[in-house]
Amino acid sequence: MGRGDLSNEEWDRLGPSLPRNVGRGGRWKNHRQVIDGILFRLRTGIPWRDLPTRFGKWKTVYDRHRRWSADGTWDRILRAVQADADAQGRIDWSVVSVDYTVCRAHKHAAGARKQVPQKAGNHSWPAQHRPDEALGRSRGGLTTKIHLASDGGCRPLVVLITPGQWGDAPQLIPVLDRVRVPRPDGGRPRTRPDYLCGDKAYSSRRNRQYLRRRQIRHTIPERRDQRAHRLRRGSAGGRPAGFKRDLYARRNEVERTVYALKRFRAIATRFDKRAYVFQGTVTIGAIRLWLR
Template sequence: MATAVDTRTRRLTDSQWALIGPLLPSNQGRRGHPFRDDRRVVDGIIYRFRAGVAWRDLPRGEFGPWQTIWKRHRRYAGDGTWDRVLQALLSQADTAGLVDWDVSVDATIARAHQHATNTRRPDQPTGAFSNHKNLSFAEAEPDGHGIGRSRGGLTTKIHQVVDGNGLPLAIVVTGGQRNDGAMLEAVLNDIRVPRPGGGRPRTTPDAVLADKAYGSRINRQMLRSRGIRCVIPEKSDQTAARKRKGQNGGRPSKFDEDAYKDRNVVERSFALIKQWRGIATRYDKLAITYRAAAVLHAALTWATLLGEVA
């Protein structure tokens, strides 16, 4: 029988933990003193980002020492644990036919709090950061920690790919001033869904839905070369330039208006992820720990779906 859970401080359900718990390295054996209270610690990580409190302000009576929770999240972010958890859940979902491979791509801005910016960082470049390759911290943490200057001041941008149902497949973090369209290839390259029988993971969607910011000729050629159907409206200046050239302007890009109506699922996905106050506003100095929170949120989303269909 499921135990009663205080929803103010606990976010993991029994069905979610049954899927996520066995995937954590602490349950797979390690040298030295084994981790304890895994579920309690993960609950503390979730609570911290959901409530947007400082790590030191975590309720000790509910979650134990804040240092333990911070160190565990930092460890799991740095060694790629949260990425492996998400990939394992995506593999289960794809095997069950739950992944819609007509994906949508977009980005959202998060204001960086002063606690996230009081560190040495160059204004440029801000880098693109993802850690599905389990890089070391020195290799993974981008210059500038993924914080850049935009019209909103010091900001971070979360680039995300979601499936046709609005569930996250890949997440990349950059500085807030980075152009959305220039990041399309990098974000698509972050898709990695392992196959149960082994072999190369699936990395290519069937179609990409995106707004005009992604409609450059380079992006269209890239999608065409990878065999991905492009559902991106043509920019007005591109249309005007083509018409000025007359017969030499070539044919207009194919555009499926009906399919494009489903692009809004990525906007709804951002609305959900920003319900976690620690993601809507960035308090973390390190891009590696900030992005890991978004990956953890994605893992919980897929674990919820898998738990419902089990």
């Protein structure tokens, strides 16, 4: 076992959630060898063609990652790993925090074709194509934002990528709508944290109405211009937003989660050309953090 490969204990926790077979056309290659190759590339950020031969053919490793990113397999594996952790009481729902981080995109991430074929070899899947490819242009070049929600244990509950120039506040609702941890014993999935923390970038009337409607208690500081506008309206402006400083201090947990994700070089710098492939790469990073 090489440095960074899955341990036997981690493999025992991951194995039951992996696909059993490829369907028509043959059997899967060794799942553990291929996933170790994907994790090696995640950690080092090297080109796929430069993968060490101990992981088998580089194209097999890359195709597995691309296929599972496109058909949602990585998302299902993440939910399964989270469900196992929740059943053991290892998810801290007491305070969930939201935040974002910006990743610089390498020049290899640019220039994707406008049309995506719906078939690859003998297998087809719904290609998760988006016209912007989650690339935004800023002064420093092409960038991608990763929006995430983190539990109190500094592990991502959900990740979402957007172009780098997109705002933060509009992504709060899509991020929280993706929080969905199944219950192995049956019943509705867990979708609502006990408490939510976010910085003032997420302060908006729409977000607060959404949180009140879902009965999610939250601490999001009010922006100065919003406070001034509320005071100018007098009694029609409503009451000030509640703020608990001791709970807001726990927002560092999501910042530590961002730091843990960006220790993977393939996440800190985006090399993937397609948005759905990079989304899969970030999801694998989240799975790796849950397995530790």
